[in-house]
Amino acid sequence: MKLYTYEESGNSYKVRLLMSFLNIDCEKIDVDLMQAVQHQPEFLAVNPRGEVPVLVDDNLTLRDSAAILVYLANKHGCEPWWSEEAGEQAAIMEWMAFAASWVQYGVFTARAIVSFGISGNGIPHEFNEDIAPSTIRGKRSLEILDEHLTSREWLACGRPTIGDIAVFPYVALAPMGNFSLDSYQAIVGWLERVKSLPGFFPIAGLDDADYRK
Ligand SMILES: N[C@@H](CCC(=O)N[C@@H](CS)C(=O)NCC(=O)O)C(=O)O
Structure with missing residues (x-):
């Protein structure tokens, strides 16, 4: 199994996190997004969207973190990260x-x-791209998430799932985009719960939002 990934890509980090939680070993191929390697013909032949992550497992090529998470969680025991039950699958999705x-x-x-x-x-x-729509959408999504987490510990099914893994990275890294999480205490508590899961490891920027500024 091969994973095309980039160290600072949160979408790649989602996959690497699940692999760590599930003890899955895999060859990693670094795609330097800062050097625009993802827009070179060689990589576009792997993923015409010019994005990481991409997982190649024998004849199967998956070009999206959500698809990869569903695939790996299904393949490696299904629960707790995914589910066999339709209602739970939909709640995670x-x-x-x-x-x-x-x-x-x-x-x-x-x-x-x-x-x-x-x-x-x-x-x-x-x-x-103009930053204004992202700032408005970002603030609204933090409000929605905080409200949801006020009455629960995990996003769906009462346990950590690939839904939590999918939402975690960019919410945790939101301060790198000049969002403060101070007024979202339900989110802050949930981030800490994710960070304490066995096998968790950080991505750059988690504890120093200014390292790229
Ligand atoms: N829907 C895709 C989005 C992947 C994505 O946004 N990848 C970013 C890095 S995190 C990327 O490769 N961007 C390349 C670029 O913008 O040039 C997924 O979830 O995997």
């Missing part, structure tokens, strides 16, 4: 979809623009 929409185009994009000077959303780097 609700948060994975939230990660790929509200989170990606909110706190993710703001972090990419503020700390890396690019949108990070796969479009060539010479195109600049």
